[in-house]
Amino acid sequence: MIKFLNITKIYPPDILALKNASLEIKPKEFVLITGKSGAGKTTLLKLILAEEKPNQGEIFFEQQDLSKIRAGDLPHLRRKIGTVFQDYKLLFSKTVYENIAYVMEVMGANENEIKRDVSQILEIVGLENKARSFPAQLSGGERQRTAIARALIHRPDIILADEPTGNLDPYNTSDILRLLLKINGLGTTVILATHDKEIINTLEKRVITLDKGKIVRDEEKGRFIL
Amino acid sequence: MFVLLKRIIKSGWTSFSRDPGLMLGTIFIMLIPIASITLFFLVKDTGQSLISSLEEKADISVYFKSDIQETDIFNIKEQLLKIAEVKEVKYISKDLALNEFIQRHEHDPVLMESLEELETTPFLALLNIKAFEASQYELISGFLEKQEFENLIEKIDFYQRKTVIEKIFLLASTTNKVGIGLSIVLAIVAVLVVFNTIRLAIIHREEEIKVQRLVGASNWFIRGPFLVQGAISGIFASIFCFLIFAALCWFLSPKLAILFSDLNIWNYFSSNCLFIILIQLVTGVGLGIISSAIAIRKHLKI
Ligand SMILES: Nc1ncnc2c1ncn2[C@@H]1O[C@H](COP(=O)(O)OP(=O)(O)OP(=O)(O)O)[C@@H](O)[C@H]1O
């Protein structure tokens, strides 16, 4: 589904974030990306979302070469992806409800569908009573759960979750992980970036370890090793 | 397609209504060119109807000395009719003038008595001349002031109305010129102000716009709401402007009617209110959309 061929990403002026990275992720896979802070995890996800373009190499999303994607094709690509950003990136002028609904509105879903699905996902992430709050009025964990709800709402083909449980308490964390596993079980590809040892060791999924922009390990049922 | 349009409009409205203070200044600024354009149409139309009603009434009366023969008068009438600018010449004999006077004042015994005491009729024979246009009376009176008529004519009565007509004419034509110029200048000012407000709104929401892109919003889904915000400001500005003008016309109408008896601006306003609100809406919405479009083009790059 996703293929990196010798990808190098350099942020100007000369910060090497990814170096000659190659990997392949198959449909329905659950992949963990780990590595120290600054290793390049977020950069890798940004390349999949075509938020950044590689300096060298090719990235394929299904058949599409993301290093050559045109601006006009970006919305279509991004509607197939659900992203939990490390810094949430909620729309600050919209309420929790509107933030989540926005993703469906963008795709032209009908009003009833939106109402039904958004209330459902709000219940799943436990934010029914925060629907009318603005992001600034939420706790860190509530914002993170809003971001998670927004990433899932439109049933994307693939979910990119960048440290999605960083701000959650242990109960919420295990709820969210269970949710991600369940969605993965229903056929959605999940890429989860984290440096949380617990998560990696309990999930027993494929682990890709980055170090200073290089892929140093790529193991099925990997363990947390830095 | 339709559902997206509906959402864009709704989203624009939501942004507008959550922060009405942001657009309040722009609404106020937009009022000014809208008012100026409305005023332009109002003055132009009422001025024109005032002029034509005055022109309709305008005429020159030439009074002939009492010892003049009717044939001489008819002779002058013939000559007048040859002038291209003359529309109509009416002869009113002494007797006719007397009869008209009696008819008009028959219920005034004092006037009637004094009239009876006079041995000869105090009235002079006259020619009443109408021209096609107000500006042509000058020429006609010039013709009558010639040497050869000097012994025949007692007086020419025309100056009173001339000044009024010319004043209104001047007022209407200057408001025409000044109105267009002023409206354009004010419209440009308004465009700049609205443009700046939308520009600030875009800059303020820059981060949000990036995120909207990342979650798959198309260009128009992001841009549209800003256009809608501009248009909504325009709609509000035109509604306010309409109400202000309605109030002004209502209060000023009786006062202006004292000055110009033929002028009823409230009548004009109420019978043309659809046209007026249409002009105001077109101006307001046009200004709003144009300025937002410029702001979007400059600051919301793909
Ligand atoms: N926009 C940017 N401009 C310049 N340098 C950047 C930018 N984004 C990231 N970097 C740099 O690229 C490197 C990789 O960053 P990245 O965000 O991918 O790390 P990460 O693995 O996600 O770290 P963390 O675990 O702290 O989130 C870092 O050295 C970082 O400073």
Ligand SMILES: [Mg+2]
């Ligand atoms: Mg990161």
